[in-house]
Amino acid sequence: MSDLLGYKGKRVIVSGCFSGMGEATAKLLLELGAEVHGLDYKDSALPLASFHNVDLRDPASIDAAVAGIGGKVDALFNCAGLPQSFPAMDVMKVNFIGLRHLTQQVLPLMGPGGAIASIASTGGLGWSRRIPTNMEFVTTKGFDEAIAWCDANPDTVKEGYSFSKENVIVWTQYMGAHLIKQGIRINCTLPSPTQTPMMAAFEATSGKDVIAAAAEPMGRYSTPEEQAAGLVLINSDLASIVNGVVFPVDGGFMGGVATGQVDLSVMMRRSAPAQ
Structure with a gap:
């Protein structure tokens, strides 16, 4: 396979590699010739260079995994996640x-490129309506301070899902302006509803009508492989100047919203998050 994307021989880390988008991302990277190191709470059967059991709720677990990988790391793919059916603080x-803690531990292993x-x-699209709150949270120092902030602001955190995703978006944009000075890029994707093992939980908590509305105008769920392609693209050599971007991988949802071609009334009535 052509190395146009520049992954051959690169050392990469994929969190959430057991299933869904993370597994699809790890598979694609392996096909592209990358040396893939996987992290997940559940064991992966993929032929990875290394696999580490990690609980992202436990910073010591994260630290041990990153130390076990060591060496230079060329790219990090943060794919692990929980739906809103879990306790808010776990989410x-x-x-x-x-x-964030995983990324901060990996950054010292990265260099220019x-x-x-x-x-x-x-x-997490509500981020634009409360940037000061998001900025206050994303600039907390360390794991424990972030938890303390959440404990002190339960009405803001609510079910955890929407607020957590808002902060992935805001933190990505904030860090983009800092990391580019070191030659390191950071971006995030906005997936349309995707047929992963978590979809049943999303449908149960948000409602199938809400999820269906978020799948317009394409009219179907995306696949993990389609989402993996977007992630692999923005981390590739081809995207060498793409930085601090919130990248819709959604079959036209954001464009449809902006031009009034997607009806948000169902989503607004329910006021529940969808991935």
Whole structure:
């Protein structure tokens, strides 16, 4: 396979590699010739260079995994996540606090040309209405301070999912302006509803009508492989100047919303997040 994307021989880390988008991303990277190191709470059967059991709710677990990988890391793919059916603080820890801690531990292993891609969600689109609050949270120092902030602001955190994804978006944009000075890029994707093992939980908590609305105008769920392609693209050599971007991988949902071609009334009535 052509190395146009520049992954051959690169050392990459994929969190959430057991299933869904993370597994699809790891598979694609292996096909592209990357040396893939996987992290997940559940064991992966993929032929990875290494696999480490990691609980993103536990910073010591993250630290041990990164130390075990060591060496230079060329790209990080933050794909692990929890739906809103889990306790709010577990969702916050996995979807943002642990994601941020993992990234901060990997950054010293990166040099110029390094790239980070994280999965956000259309469930986090409320970020633009409360940037000061998001900025206050994403600039907390360390794992424990972030948890303390959440404990002190339960009405803001709510079910955890929307707020966690808002902060992936805001933190990505904030860090983009800092990391590019080191030659490191960071971006995130906004997936349309995707047929992963978590979809049943999203449908149960948000409602199938809400999820269906978020799947317009394409009219179907995306596949994990389609989402993996977007992640791999923005972390590739081809995207060498793409930085601090919130990248819709959604079959036209964001464009449809902006031009009034997608009816948001169902989603607004339910006011529930969707990925």
